[in-house]
Amino acid sequence: MSDGLHDFTLPSRGRGETPASTPRLLEPYGARVVLQPAQQELDAEMFLKALLEDVASACLVGGASVIGHLKCLVQAGDRRWFCNLTSTRSGAACRGEGDGRLSLQDGARLDLAVLVYGLPASTIDGLVGDALRSLLEPLGISWSKNMPSVVHASAGR
Amino acid sequence: MDVLLFAGFLGSGKTTLILSLARRAAASGSRICVIVNEIGEVGIDGEALRMGDLEVRELTAGCICCQIGPDLVRTLRNLEERYQPGLVIIEASGVATPGGVLEALHHYPVKSVTGIQTVTVVDSTRFVALREVLTPLIEAQIRGADLIVVTKVDEATGAEVEAAKKAVELLAPGIPVFAVDATDDATLAVLAAGLIPEEVRA
Ligand SMILES: Nc1nc2c(ncn2[C@@H]2O[C@H](COP(=O)(O)OP(=O)(O)OP(=O)(O)O)[C@@H](O)[C@H]2O)c(=O)[nH]1
Ligand SMILES: [Mg+2]
Numbered sequence: 001m002s003d004g005l006h007d008f009t010l011p012s013r014g015r016g017e018t019p020a021s022t023p024r025l026l027e028p029y030g031a032r033v034v035l036q037p038a039q040q041e042l043d044a045e046m047f048l049k050a051l052l053e054d055v056a057s058a059c060l061v062g063g064a065s066v067i068g069h070l071k072c073l074v075q076a077g078d079r080r081w082f083c084n085l086t087s088t089r090s091g092a093a094c095r096g097e098g099d100g101r102l103s104l105q106d107g108a109r110l111d112l113a114v115l116v117y118g119l120p121a122s123t124i125d126g127l128v129g130d131a132l133r134s135l136l137e138p139l140g141i142s143w144s145k146n147m148p149s150v151v152h153a154s155a156g157r
Numbered sequence: 158m159d160v161l162l163f164a165g166f167l168g169s170g171k172t173t174l175i176l177s178l179a180r181r182a183a184a185s186g187s188r189i190c191v192i193v194n195e196i197g198e199v200g201i202d203g204e205a206l207r208m209g210d211l212e213v214r215e216l217t218a219g220c221i222c223c224q225i226g227p228d229l230v231r232t233l234r235n236l237e238e239r240y241q242p243g244l245v246i247i248e249a250s251g252v253a254t255p256g257g258v259l260e261a262l263h264h265y266p267v268k269s270v271t272g273i274q275t276v277t278v279v280d281s282t283r284f285v286a287l288r289e290v291l292t293p294l295i296e297a298q299i300r301g302a303d304l305i306v307v308t309k310v311d312e313a314t315g316a317e318v319e320a321a322k323k324a325v326e327l328l329a330p331g332i333p334v335f336a337v338d339a340t341d342d343a344t345l346a347v348l349a350a351g352l353i354p355e356e357v358r359a
Binding site for chain 1: 168195196198200202282287312
């Protein structure tokens with residue numbers, strides 16, 4: 001039996017050595033980022049939009065052949081903001097609860113999925129780290145990132 | 158229960174359409190459940206659908222090399238026993254073909270599934286570029302559809318929308334094609350009326 005996936009995609013593990021120019025390599029990348037508690041508020045829309053647009057541009061510069069979908073969700077307290085990007089032409093679109101200013105009093109959790117063709121997940125991870133650093137460090141927000149084995153946003157709530 | 162299967166490339170607009178259609182059906186008091194299968198290890202659509210007050214099941218076989226078939230059938234059987242929805246909407250992953258998912262359902266039939274309709278979502282802003290690089294996937298997604306929904310017509314140029322529609326008509330002759338801007342309520346209402354079975358809407 002086929003689930004229709006095998007003809008078009010490569011397994012997501014053990015392909016770190018695949019050259020970045022392999023146009024049909026799709027290694028789904030996911031990360032969970034924890035933002036440490038801080039005094040200031042986070043402008044969710046501005047942050048998520050900049051994050052996805054920076055990562056998408058970096059992926060293209062780094063040799064990605066196709067942008068599939070970049071999407072993320074930040075949760076702080078009982079507020080959630082989503083952001084999606086499918087092309088650099090359209091840019092990222094965000095939506096969520098409230099005015100988008102999230103209190104970081106208890107910290108926040110960011111789930112991020114980057115689905116692009118032509119780049120290994122390890123390369124994407126480096127690009128995501130660079131983008132987070134350049135956006136969060138000037139705000140004085142500490143963070144940590146890991147690549148989970150399976151994380152679905154509702155898990156652990 | 159009726160099943161609506163949504164296929165279409167990554168980011169084509171499946172979740173956006175499902176949210177709108179399912180909320181309309183749920184507003185009429187019907188039991189609706191959405192089953193979502195995202196590729197990769199971080200799932201976000203399930204939470205987006207839940208925020209729309211929908212009953213959601215996530216297929217967590219995150220790795221794209223895993224077969225979703227058994228997991229999907231198990232989920233459907235579980236729904237059949239415990240929730241008895243009138244309509245189940247399945248969001249296939251953006252790299253799945255409708256044929257692959259249907260094959261799984263034919264191998265392991267679920268008793269109460271009375272009908273399956275397949276909708277393939279085509280992003281008009283990216284169709285030409287995606288087809289060029291990912292020809293077999295994009296074409297198989299279109300060929301496997303009972304209905305094609307061309308999305309993002311608000312963002313695409315007229316030429317992009319026409320190119321997508323024309324190509325779709327050649328690949329899937331005779332299959333109805335519906336163009337939408339997912340932010341336009343009036344068009345979505347027409348789509349919902351055509352897609353959601355009458356007994357579910359009633
Ligand atoms: N302008 C515009 N944007 C749309 C339309 N439909 C969807 N989008 C946007 O396209 C992006 C992707 O939409 P999704 O519904 O998440 O796409 P998807 O097919 O579910 O994506 P995957 O689950 O990753 O395969 C989001 O930012 C949507 O808001 C549309 O008709 N017009
Ligand atoms: Mg989706």
